[in-house]
Amino acid sequence: MKHITIKDVAKKLNVSVSTVSRAFNDKYDIRTETKELILKTAKEMGYRPNPIARKLIQQRSLNIGIIVPEFVNSFFPQVIIGAQEILLAKGYQVLIMQSNESSETEIKNVETMLDNMVDGLIVSLTCENENIEKYKELIASNMPIVFFNRVVDDLPASKVVFDDYKWAFFATEHLLVQGHKDIVHLAGPKNLTLSKNRAQGFDAAHRKHKVPLGRKISCGFSMEEGARVALELIEKKEVPTAIFAASDPSAIGAMKVFKDHGYNIPKDIAFVGFTESRLAEHIAPPLTSVSQPTNDIGQTAAKLLLEQIETKGLFVPQTIVLNGRLNVRESSIKI
Known part of the structure; x- marks a missing residue:
């Protein structure tokens, strides 16, 4: 089929x-x-x-890059859906890449996005978190960037985050109110701000209830990491009465190991997760978890990025903190 041009119309x-x-x-x-x-x-x-000619005239690609650590869990796809709703309505196309929790892959993703002349980036960092200097260079060159969920404090860019401290506090307090005195926190990677905030909320709840601080064990966000820590606790005979995990997958991985070793949940050991994955309601027993407003996170990040693009760098970085709720289910209710 012949492509009709402006000359043909004339x-x-x-x-x-x-x-x-x-x-x-x-x-x-x-x-x-x-x-x-x-x-x-x-x-x-x-x-x-x-469209190419129109973009050249406008001096914009009308493409936005979104880079996330993984697609395994529903959190990041749901955030992307929220961002797309805003960006598509404004005439932008969305390019999406995942870094598979690898800083090396993440930086290649960034370079690919830049090669495609994206007008801005929305990024959630990997656990490895080794590309901070590269992001600082991009920000210094006036590349519009908004970070969400996994952020670091010293990047001078807009951020959309969850109130991790507050809801980690409430999640831990829920276990303390159930009577648990020996709670282990499966903590996220230490170099992520959200991990630090969740660990601080865990400690603060203990201090409020005048209970000795619970143990914190370094753990990733995956089921495999949760399973590894659970097996170590069993082998060392250091099983607590409750676990508050920094992510649902690590909680679910640990739950499986304990169940396989004959532990009853929540009678022998209670569980609370974080992020409200789709699996939370469907495992046995259903997992108590902190729910985050994924759609709002995506929409807010997109709005901040568009504002930065439209003001052509004349902006002040903002940090938007969003709220959530604790969905209490059978995994944490004392029998």
Whole structure:
């Protein structure tokens, strides 16, 4: 099928290319009747504007890059859906890449996005978190970037985060109110701000209830990491009465190991997770978890990025902190 150009429309109507161009761009110096005829004829001929040419004229690619650590869990896809709702409505296309928790892959993703001339980036960092200097360089060059969920405090960019301290506090307090005095926190990677905040909330709840601080064990966000820590606790005979995990997957991985070793949940050991994954309601027993507003996180990040793009770097970085709720289920209710 032949691609209809602006020249074809001009030839059909026996007018100049510049006249057709003025009609398409709604210029003031063209008669209304002429403009309407040109637009009607172009539509009948199947003319579509050249998106590449339009982007060159606007000096924008109208592409936004979104980079996330993984797609295994529902959290990041749900955030992306929220961001897309805002960006697509504003005429932007979204390019999505995942770093598979690898800093090396993450930086390659960034370079690919830059090669595609994206107008801005929305990024959630990997656990390895080794590309901070590269992001500082991009920010210094006025590349619009918004970070979400996994952020570091010393990056001078806008961020969308969850109130991890507050909800870790409430999650731990829920276990303390159930009567648990020996609670282990499966902590996230130490170099992530959210991990630090969740660990601090865990400690604060203990202090409020005048209970000796619980143990914190370094753990990743995966089921495999949760299973590894659970097996170590069993082998060392250091099994607590409750576990508060920094992520649902690590909680679920640990739960499976304890169940396989004959432990009853929540009678022998109670569990609370974080992030409200889709699995939380469907495992046995259902997992108590902190729910985050994933759609709002994505939408807020997209709005901040568009604001930065439209102001052409004349902006003050903002940190938006969002709220959530604790969904209490069978895994943490004392029998």
